Amino acid sequence: MTSKPAVYEFNAAIVREPARSVVNGLRADDRGNPTFDGVKAEHAAYVAAMRAAGVEVTALPALEAFPDSIFVEDPALVFPEGAILLRPGAETRVRETVEIAPTLKAMFGTVVDLPTPGYADGGDVLTTPRSVMIGLSARTDRAGAEGLIASLDRLGRKGEIVQTPEGVLHFKSDCSLLDGETMLSTKRLARSGVFKDFREVLIPEGEEPAANALRVNDVVMVGADYPRTIEMLDKLGYQVVALKTTEIGKIDAGLSCMSLRWHRGQRL
Ligand code: CIR
Numbered sequence: 001m002t003s004k005p006a007v008y009e010f011n012a013a014i015v016r017e018p019a020r021s022v023v024n025g026l027r028a029d030d031r032g033n034p035t036f037d038g039v040k041a042e043h044a045a046y047v048a049a050m051r052a053a054g055v056e057v058t059a060l061p062a063l064e065a066f067p068d069s070i071f072v073e074d075p076a077l078v079f080p081e082g083a084i085l086l087r088p089g090a091e092t093r094v095r096e097t098v099e100i101a102p103t104l105k106a107m108f109g110t111v112v113d114l115p116t117p118g119y120a121d122g123g124d125v126l127t128t129p130r131s132v133m134i135g136l137s138a139r140t141d142r143a144g145a146e147g148l149i150a151s152l153d154r155l156g157r158k159g160e161i162v163q164t165p166e167g168v169l170h171f172k173s174d175c176s177l178l179d180g181e182t183m184l185s186t187k188r189l190a191r192s193g194v195f196k197d198f199r200e201v202l203i204p205e206g207e208e209p210a211a212n213a214l215r216v217n218d219v220v221m222v223g224a225d226y227p228r229t230i231e232m233l234d235k236l237g238y239q240v241v242a243l244k245t246t247e248i249g250k251i252d253a254g255l256s257c258m259s260l261r262w263h264r265g266q267r268l
Helices: 020-024 036-052 096-107 142-154 227-235
Strands: 012-016 056-060 076-079 082-085 111-113 125-127 132-136 159-163 175-179 182-185 199-202 214-216 219-223 239-243 260-262
Touching: 012 036, 012 096, 020 036, 036 056, 036 219, 036 239, 056 096, 076 096, 076 260, 082 096, 082 142, 096 111, 111 142, 125 175, 132 142, 142 159, 175 214, 219 227, 227 239
Parallel strands: 012 056, 082 111, 132 159, 182 199, 219 239
Antiparallel strands: 012 260, 076 082, 125 132, 175 182, 214 219
């Protein structure tokens, strides 16, 4: 019998090519539009890093009508047991779920809908070995989070509602799993005590966006613009892959949001 893969072990992922309209992606503060070529290059490097880490990547075509559709993490959740179609909390993104549904229905035996009412973005959902944490935010409301707990239950997973810090886009904007016991977190999120059951590694002051790192198999992908975080993780013994996120950062994105990742082929 093979053992259950760790929550950061992935052999399959879905990404979506950036559309030219990505330059008009949503953002909280306008620091100027990203360039299309810049986003495309960052996305291509990310996909290459995924493949180098041992993941089979399915790339979906660009959707011009949806500027933020490159961020496939938000309209759905995927697990070895099945997928959940979510309802993103930003009006311009709600129909991204309809766009990704056929792919998920073709790739997963079980696809569950988020019940109505309520909204939930995948960026607010962190899967840990203990539970699936759902951060309340401007994109994920309580009704959506409670509905998601019911959907997770149908897949045999336990959901837990937590709070995203005020003014932070998504729960995972401020944290990521480094391994089964260790959480990388901003100080402002860790302060809430939400990770008391984990070993915490805190982001150096001023590098908060680096918290949206991504553990994939043996490597931790980290934004290349955050040298102190990279050095810290390197010293802790993690195998860091630095990836440029300067352009996608202008539309509030980081490394987790550009893929849906899971471990395929596990016998349940
Ligand atoms: C948005 O505001 O929805 C996009 N501009 C960024 C989404 C980033 N998604 C994520 O971190 N999961």
